[in-house]
Amino acid sequence: AQSVAQPEDQVNVAEGNPLTVKCTYSVSGNPYLFWYVQYPNRGLQFLLKYITGDNLVKGSYGFEAEFNKSQTSFHLKKPSALVSDSALYFCAVRFNSGGYQKVTFGTGTKLQVIP
């Protein structure tokens, strides 16, 4: 089955420190991978995506993610965390199912940036 896994329910990091939020995927064929962020009582906002090309993709708000095919991972990173980065982060994968494109989300990781 096509899926993504986020092994950490919560990540705590001090403001100014680098942060990593982990994601691994299981997809047949070439994956289309995404990261979304969700603030309390809000919808999801797109951060970045990997379709093809460079393994390091850059996105909104200074976030980046590294695609690693051998480890089937797509970890989200930021060099210096801000308190305002505290939110829920979702990894997602897009794949073809019965000729249609479906998007499946991970269970989410709560990022807490400590001042």
Added chain:
Amino acid sequence: DTGVSQDPRHKITKRGQNVTFRCDPISEHNRLYWYRQTLGQGPEFLTYFQNEAQLEKSRLLSDRFSAERPKGSFSTLEIQRTEQGDSAMYLCASSPGLAGATGELFFGEGSRLTVL
């Protein structure tokens, strides 16, 4: 702002009542998705429209749930005979068709349902 809009944002209802949610996608987007999100979980796929055609439905979508997109613009999601287990955030998202597809979904703010 011409993003995805959902109405109502919050709905409290008694068990057994019917509820309807509306989603207005970004105007040039021909794909529309409904997801359900419960506390501590990621969004779960419910159904997907391309224009007015409902192309796929999840097994999560019991016969009490029905979704429509009659003119290929706005969509409604109706839940009949609500149960407490239906309490969740219902998220709508849209995306461009193949010609303009870049992969990401554009989400609305969601409609939170509480069934008492």
